[in-house]
Amino acid sequence: MKISNLIKTAWNAILINKVRTLLTMLGIIIGVASVITMLAIGEGSKESIKTQISSMGSNMINIRPGADMRGGVRLNPSDMQTLKLKDYEALKEQADLLTDVSPQVTGSGQVIYGASNWPTSIYGVSTSFIDIKKFTVEDGSMFTEADVKSFAKVAVIGQTIVENLFPNENPVGKMIRFDNTPFKVIGVLSEKGENTFGQDQDDVILTPYTTVQKRILAIDYIQSIVASAVSEEQAEDAVNQVTDILRTQHQISSNEEDDFNVFSMDELISTFSSTSEMLTVLLVAIAGISLLIGGIGIMNIMYVSVKERTREIGLRMAVGGRGDDILKQFLIEAILISITGGIIGVSLGLLATYLVENLLNWPTSITSFSIMISFAVCAITGIFFGWYPARKAAALDPINALRYE
């Protein structure tokens, strides 16, 4: 029989048992719909993590003190004093894979202006800090190298501080107090929003690191160093270079552990991605199982169908149908059931994804790959589970089939 006629015949047989076919498809429909939706959610969360981390500066490198032991006791990294200004200067001079480097010392406390006050953190940094963190100065200006050298009491403040202390005023030129130290506001940062961890990136006061070291914390070490690599691709090389320079600086012999940690954003991205990837694999596995069950449903119904239509098969053979024609007819029927189930499943999956995105506000991302793989799996399911019943139909003896009651 011609393939077009085979498809028509198979389609008619499906239409004759609409409800039964629909129930058979249900397993496939649910399986495909869940694969599409879950992949969309998985991909969406992965992408949103990526973009959020990138917005923090995708080529950013963080250096923190770490793994310091005093008499066998591991210390809290922020209490460690292994990072010095000399390290910062060495990185600035030697690390050619870094474009900008800034030390960072942080204090927290209450910032006061007039009758308003607000608990916040003060960041002692260098002038290149805003380039590394991708901040922009909206109003006024950033402090200068001269301010750093002179321990100047100047501050550049974020939008959250502006909202809480200067609801109706222009803050530039005003004096604020942080821990009884007066600062002159010389600039305002533009809004940046929350980062991946839910931290408000606008709740900051930036001042020269020398000022924080001397006037607020009274320390001579630095708490961390932030830097940016020349490019995202070279971030890994930059991490290695920083490690080498710091090991030399700290005179660490080759059999000793680092007394600092260097992180690139890449590592952060892959850590987060791997979590969501594992979740995706898990979800897809569950969906795969439901596809398998759907396939078994098809096989089951095809068996019933072959049994039920034994006389029809006998007749088809009597009027000239070859075993091959019968095989193809039932195989095409199984494939049509699974592909139709697939089409309905994909549509439902897209609808579910749309609902998740719009009602739950979860980030989603539909890839054409997931749709293609769904169809491929459906076709394979149809062929795989339709083959055996179809084979059985084709092998029937027409004489017995015609007499089958």
Next chain:
Amino acid sequence: MKKEIIKIENLKRSFKMGEETVHALKGISFTIHEGEFVTIMGSSGSGKSTMLNILGCLDQPTEGVYEIDGVKMKTLSKNELAKIRNEKIGFIFQSYNLLPRTSAIENVELPLMYNNSVSTDIRKESSVNALERVGLGERLHHTPAQLSGGQQQRVAIARSLVNDPVVILADEATGNLDTRTSYEIMSLFQELNKNGKTIVFVTHEPDIAEFSSRTIVLKDGNIIKDAYNNNILNAAEALASLPKED
């Protein structure tokens, strides 16, 4: 001399049933020429079903010769047999064997669907013609459930005609029908036969055999009678002579 449609020589068919071998046909010979209307009769177990299966190329003989339209079937493969059935034979069954929930025309089209050399247009045309020949030109799109038993058998007859076979094989074609409808169907067969169709009709009803031109009687796998009918009854007249129904 008319063309030989079916030629059988010393045909034997035996089945293995466990330890025993059952000889269903024990060496049968006959020839059917074009235009004959042959009834094959016999009680159950006489071998007439086995005979019909072989004539219909659904089964192959253990021994002997079977030629249909000049083709020896002993050496043919399964697919070649299917092709013979498709092109040279028209089947009619006792229980009609129509596809349920499928229109009359689609049922009639079925044999031509398995012949790739027949185009869609010709298939439709031939099917409509066949249905018109059996008097169902007005019911092309009725499904079997919407037709009476007699009408269903007419659809089956149309299906057997659609591929223009060299022989029509009917297996108890009137077995499920009342007398009146049986006569109607027999009258249709006689008409087809008059127009040149060769028909082999298997039945166990002697009065049906009276409408045919030749009767072969089987018993225990042998032919006990093979006679031409000198007094062929006319089914249309028989139908007219039936008492009127209320």
